[in-house]
Structure formats: structure tokens, C-alpha cells
Amino acid sequence: MSRFKAAIIGTGHIAEQNHVPALKALREEVEIIAVCSRDLTKARAFADKHGIALAFDNTADMYNSDLKPNLIINCTANNLHHQFTMQALENDCHVICEKPPGMNAREAREMADLAKQKGKILAYNFQRRQTPEYALMAKYLEEGKFGEIYHIKATYLRRRGIPGWGNFTNKSIQGGGALIDLGVHVLDLALGMLNYQKPDRIIGNTYDFIGKAGGKGLKGSWDPAKFEVEDACFAHISFPYNASISLSSSFALNMQEAETVNLEVFGSKAGAVLHPLSIFTEVEGELADIHFPHMDKTDNQLLNTKAFLDACSGKQSNICNAEQGAILQEIVEKIYQSAIPSDGAP
Numbered sequence: 001m002s003r004f005k006a007a008i009i010g011t012g013h014i015a016e017q018n019h020v021p022a023l024k025a026l027r028e029e030v031e032i033i034a035v036c037s038r039d040l041t042k043a044r045a046f047a048d049k050h051g052i053a054l055a056f057d058n059t060a061d062m063y064n065s066d067l068k069p070n071l072i073i074n075c076t077a078n079n080l081h082h083q084f085t086m087q088a089l090e091n092d093c094h095v096i097c098e099k100p101p102g103m104n105a106r107e108a109r110e111m112a113d114l115a116k117q118k119g120k121i122l123a124y125n126f127q128r129r130q131t132p133e134y135a136l137m138a139k140y141l142e143e144g145k146f147g148e149i150y151h152i153k154a155t156y157l158r159r160r161g162i163p164g165w166g167n168f169t170n171k172s173i174q175g176g177g178a179l180i181d182l183g184v185h186v187l188d189l190a191l192g193m194l195n196y197q198k199p200d201r202i203i204g205n206t207y208d209f210i211g212k213a214g215g216k217g218l219k220g221s222w223d224p225a226k227f228e229v230e231d232a233c234f235a236h237i238s239f240p241y242n243a244s245i246s247l248s249s250s251f252a253l254n255m256q257e258a259e260t261v262n263l264e265v266f267g268s269k270a271g272a273v274l275h276p277l278s279i280f281t282e283v284e285g286e287l288a289d290i291h292f293p294h295m296d297k298t299d300n301q302l303l304n305t306k307a308f309l310d311a312c313s314g315k316q317s318n319i320c321n322a323e324q325g326a327i328l329q330e331i332v333e334k335i336y337q338s339a340i341p342s343d344g345a346p
């Protein structure tokens with residue numbers, strides 16, 4: 001089979017740190033033929049650094065070039081996910097788009113609908129799905145060993161992790177704060193444990209006390225005057241068959257640890273914590289805790305890119321697909337909507 005011809009749009013942090021190394025490691029299946037950024041000098045420098053032939057400063061020229069890509073890695077900022085993904089699908093490319101799946105539910109729905117209409121794979125880069133811990137939990141689920149999973153605690157909390165760089169506090173570029181940037185990762189994991197069912201009741205609260213006040217930063221210092229998003233978000237997501245997710249995310253929260261990312265799953269037969277992976281169950285009538293001190297470390301991005309390529313080749317894959325992205329983004333939107341105080345005050 002011939003190799004996929006990939007183009008990367010957006011040459012920032014995630015393109016450089018995650019996608020280029022993964023694509024290069026999978027060179028037998030995919031070749032990076034082009035990069036596109038707003039600035040041609042930057043695109044050319046990125047291309048030269050990584051041995052990529054073509055550099056563009058606009059995507060229209062790229063799609064009109066003789067060597068057309070058939071696979072797009074959309075590494076642009078959140079407010080450009082929809083635009084560049086729709087254009088890529090229109091140009092008959094498979095797409096892996098960075099998280100989140102667009103700025104809102106409408107964008108995610110439109111992207112999923114167009115992917116379906118075009119018969120192309122659209123996937124989102126939720127690479128935390130690929131940890132060996134989550135893979136084991138998913139297998140345990142598949143084998144029915146949790147019984148009925150009825151509650152999940154999903155947390156992505158930082159004590160003072162408001163990034164002092166980039167667009168993280170800009171609402172029109174990001175679409176939101178801690179929830180849309182961090183919380184979505186663990187929401188994807190939690191929804192995966194509930195077979196990506198759609199919830200029927202959602203209630204969320206958002207806060208910006210610390211973001212607006214300023215203070216000590218553990219990821220650079222931020223400008224409180226430019227803080228337009230939530231620094232913390234807490235949501236209760238309830239499903240019609242009586243299951244629930246409690247989702248907590250923060251850029252800043254007065255808590256003990258600098259950062260905690262975890263999933264706690266509570267089932268009728270067993271429960272589990274993702275990091276460090278532990279399973280809590282009963283064995284022969286005795287309470288038993290199972291630990292996994294010898295799990296291998298894996299390259300999650302490499303595995304997620306491989307899962308994307310598998311999906312593009314028609315193989316079984318556990319990539320976050322377009323429909324799942326649309327469900328997730330609808331939940332994110334409903335959390336934000338429910339967090340608006342009823343008097344309309346900001």
C-alpha cells in the first residue's frame with residue numbers, strides 16, 4: 001500500500017513536540033510532504049528543520065499544488081480547528097485535529113457531518129487514551145469485570161498552572177479556559193468508560209477568582225487584566241440509565257498538589273484508579289486491591305497517530321472519532337451554558 005501524504009497545518013508547540021516525531025517514527029506508513037503556517041519564513045524554517053519538502057503560508061496554495069496531501073494534521077489554535085478541518089475534508093483528506101473538537105457543539109457537528117458525507121476519517125488527538133493503564137481499564141470494562149459502572153470522577157487540576165504564554169486566557173481564540181483546554185482530556189477518558197453515551201442532564205459551575213486576581217504562577221506569570229476564561233470548572237454530567245460523571249478541571253485552584261490528572265471509576269463489581277493504576281474489588285469474599293507496579297511506559301502520541309493511520313486504512317482503531325468528538329463538544333458547551341448565572345451576570 002502506498003504511504004499517506006501528510007501535511008501539517010500550524011507549526012507551533014504540539015506540531016513540533018508531538019506530531020512530527022510520531023509521524024517520522026511511522027515513516028513506513030506516512031510521509032510528511034508539506035507544512036503550512038501563517039508566516040512563510042516560519043513554515044520554511046520548520047520544513048527545513050524536519051526535512052519536509054514543501055512549505056506554504058496558506059492552505060489554498062497547498063491544496064492546489066501538484067503534490068496534494070491526502071492526510072491533514074490540524075495543529076492550529078482552537079478557533080481555527082473548524083475552518084481548517086472543513087477545508088481539508090472538502091479537499092478529500094483524512095484529518096486528525098488537535099483537541100478540542102472546535103469551539104462549540106455546532107462546529108463539532110458540522111465537522112462530523114462533513115467527514116461522514118465525504119467518507120473520510122476525522123479524529124481528535126486525545127492521546128491519553130493510549131496509556132497502558134487506560135488500555136487495561138478498557139479491557140477490564142470489555143470483559144464486564146467492573147459490573148455496572150455508575151459513577152466516574154474525572155479530574156485535571158492544576159494549582160497555579162495558568163500558562164504565562166500563548167493564547168490560553170483569550171476567550172475568542174480558546175473558546176474557554178480549564179475545561180476546554182484540560183478537562184476535555186479526562187472527559188474523553190470518562191466517556192470512553194461509559195461507551196460514549198449521551199448524557200441527559202448537565203450542570204456546571206465556572207470560576208475566575210484566581211485568574212482575575214493574579215498571583216504566583218507555576219507556569220510563568222499571566223496578566224490578570226487579560227484573563228477572559230474560567231480558571232476552574234466543576235460539572236455533574238448525568239446519563240439517562242442512571243450513571244454520572246463528576247468532572248473537575250482547573251488552571252488555578254488552592255489545592256495541595258501542583259497538578260493532578262486522574263480518573264476514578266466506580267462499578268458494581270469493581271472500581272479503579274487510573275494513576276497509579278489500581279483495581280478495587282472482592283476476591284473469594286475478601287476485599288482486594290490490585291496494583292500494577294510493572295507497567296511499561298509507552299509513547300502515547302505515537303500510539304495515537306498509529307491508531308489514526310489504522311482508522312484511515314480501514315482497520316480497527318481506538319482513536320477518538322468525529323462522532324465522539326461531537327458528543328464531547330456538546331457536553332462542553334452545555335457545561336458552559338449551565339454555568340451562566342440566571343441573572344445573566346458574568
Ligand SMILES: NC(=O)c1ccc[n+]([C@@H]2O[C@H](COP(=O)([O-])OP(=O)(O)OC[C@H]3O[C@@H](n4cnc5c(N)ncnc54)[C@H](O)[C@@H]3O)[C@@H](O)[C@H]2O)c1
Nearest residue numbers: 010011012013014015036037038075076077078098099125
Ligand atoms: N493533545 C494535546 O495534549 C495538546 C497539547 C497542547 C496543545 N494542544 C492543542 O494544539 C493546538 C495548538 O496548540 P499549540 O500549543 O501548538 O499552539 P501554538 O500557538 O504553539 O501553535 C499554533 C500554530 O498555529 C499556527 N497558525 C495560526 N493561524 C494560522 C493560520 N491562519 N494558518 C496556518 N497556521 C496558523 C500558528 O502560527 C502556530 O504555529 C491547540 O488547539 C491546543 O489545544 C493539544
